[in-house]
Amino acid sequence: MLICLSANHKNSSFDVLEKLSVGAPGTAGGIIERYPTLSGAVIVATCNRFEAYLDLDEPDGASPLEAVQAAIAGVSAGTGVTADVLRETLDFVHGNGVAEHLFAVTSGLESVVVGEGEIAGQVRRSLEEARERGTTTPELERLFQRASQTSRxxxxxxxIGAAGRSLVRLALQLAETRIVDWATARVLLVGTGRYAGASLAALRDLGVTDVRVYSPTGRAAKFAGSHGITPVSERAFALEADRADLILTCTTVEHHVVTAALLRAGAAANEDAGTGAEPEAPAARRLIIxxxxxxxxxxxxxxxxxxxxxxxETIRIHAPLEELNATSEARLLVGRAARKFSAVAEEQSLAPAVVALRSHVFDLLDSEIERARAHGDDTEQTERALRHLASVLLHTPMVRSRELARAGEQAAFTGGLDALFGIRVESGSGAGGQAAAAGPTAPGIRSVRADDAASIA
Structure with missing residues (x-):
């Protein structure tokens, strides 16, 4: 059974998202350790969301309530956000709704700027990090790989993404009223991480040519060399911060890189060197994003x-409205992809039963062939005829297994095997749990299901 716990720009404060982001790296392992049947976890943490995708190895119809509570405790321990705040904040998605939710997130449909392109890469990196930490499962791998395919x-x-919209471009659009001439603007880029490349590309599209980069982790020279801009050393950082018309920060360090003290030190150093602003220069001349x-x-x-x-927070307030036509079409594609993902999962849930039936039939077949040989009938024609008969007899049960699985009626198939052949198969877990009613919702957590298929199609 797949579960998603989601805190995002729609249901959480920026302060909560910030704390969740800081503690995100080690959260997956802590969640898994707290509940025996939580077999996997992938954490997606961006500037506007924190989501835990969990694989609960429980039979169909089992309640995820205890697992959810354990996951909340794990997130709380890893991030410092209290369990009470998490219960009030997190949205809870389970079953078939998980695929549709992740596919929508990865496609940019749940972003501050609808259609923004960075989120697909962030989701992909989240899976890679989970692999490195050993917290993925085959079902989570399939979920995230399908999400990437859907976003493409x-x-x-x-x-929806034709205009190259992104959080970076929205921020620069809001900055246009503060920057008189982009062509003459002096820009200091702080950071070489997730948004740095996109920021530089957006600045160049606006006509900016004077860009310098500083990295608090010492990667400025490498980034500058590969992008044709000027690196800034630790010693020169304060001076360059004071000289810049625009400072754009996008680093993942966990402390403030730009402070009032830094800007004052830079102003004092530039004044001593005779390179500071002229007294008559306009006061409102520096913007920090x-x-x-x-x-x-x-x-x-x-x-x-x-x-x-x-x-x-300010950028989020000014996010534009969705382009209704493009968004509607995108959600249609997401819905179809989610239904296809769930159909495959449902078919896989009956795989043990199908294997058991085939094994039963072919064991009987082998016994009959051996019996025939013992009575002197060892011709290839006899064996070929018996194997053909077995395949014909199995055809209809194989077709019905797929039909019943897609309809969520796995119990009808497994019950029939038990009644007719005495073959007993344990209820499916993992992928098979997707169709099951997942039981009551954890107190204080909103349960969000995907729209009904008929309303999406």
Whole structure:
């Protein structure tokens, strides 16, 4: 059974998302350790969401309540966010709804900027990190790989991402009223991580040519060399921060990189060197865009005259409305992909029963062939005829197994095997749990199911 616990820009405060992001790396292992049948976990943590995708190895119809509570305890222990806050914040998705939710997330349909392109890469990296930590399962692998395929299909077949929209581009769009001339703007890029490349590309599209990069982790020279810009050393960071018209931060370090103290030190150093701003220069001349989570910029920078801070909370408020046609088409594709994913999972859930039936029939077949040989009938024609008969007899049960699985009626097939042949197969778990009613919802957690198939189609 697949489960998703989701905190995002729609149901959580920025402060909660920031804490969840900081503690995200080690959370998966802590969740799995707390419940014996939680076999896998993949954590997706971005600047606007924290989601735990879990594989619960329980029989069909089992309640996930205890597993959810254990997962919440694991997230709380790893991030420092109290269990009570998590229960009030997290959305709970289970069963068939998990695939549709992840496919929509990966396609950018649940982002602040609908259709933004960065999220697909972030989801892909989340799976890679889970692999490195050994917390994936075959079903989670299939889920995330299918999510990546779906996002590519949505991108190629709809206009939802045609304009190259992203959080970075929205931030720069909001900055246009503060920057007089992009061609002459001096920009300091802080960070070489998840948004740095996209930020640089967006700046160049606006006509910016003077870009310098500083990395608090020492990667500035490498990034600058591969992108044709100027690296900034630790010693020169404060000076360059004071000289920049725009500072754009996108690093993943867990402390404030740009502070009021840094800007004051840079101003003092530039003044001593005679390279500071002229007294008659306009006060409101420096804009700082903070795309980091946790925050890269200390709130006290706004105490300095002429400095304006544009952070993720502000950007989120100004996110544009969805383009209805493109979004509707994209959600149609996501719904279809989710139904196909679930149909395959349902078929796989009956695999043990199908294998048991085939084994039963072919064991009988082998016995009959041996009996015939013992009575002197060892011709190839006899063996061929018996094997053909077995295949004909198995054809209809194989077809019906797929039909019943897709209809969520696995019990009818397994019950028939027991009644007719005495073959007993344990109820499926993992993929097979997708069709099962998942039991009551954990107190204080909203249960979110995918839309009914008829309403999507």
């Amino acid at each position: 299909g949505v991108k190629n077949r709809t206009g 903070d795309l980091g989570l946790p925050r890269n910029v200390a709130p006290d920078v706004t105490e300095i005259p002429g400095v304006e801070l544009l952070d993720l």
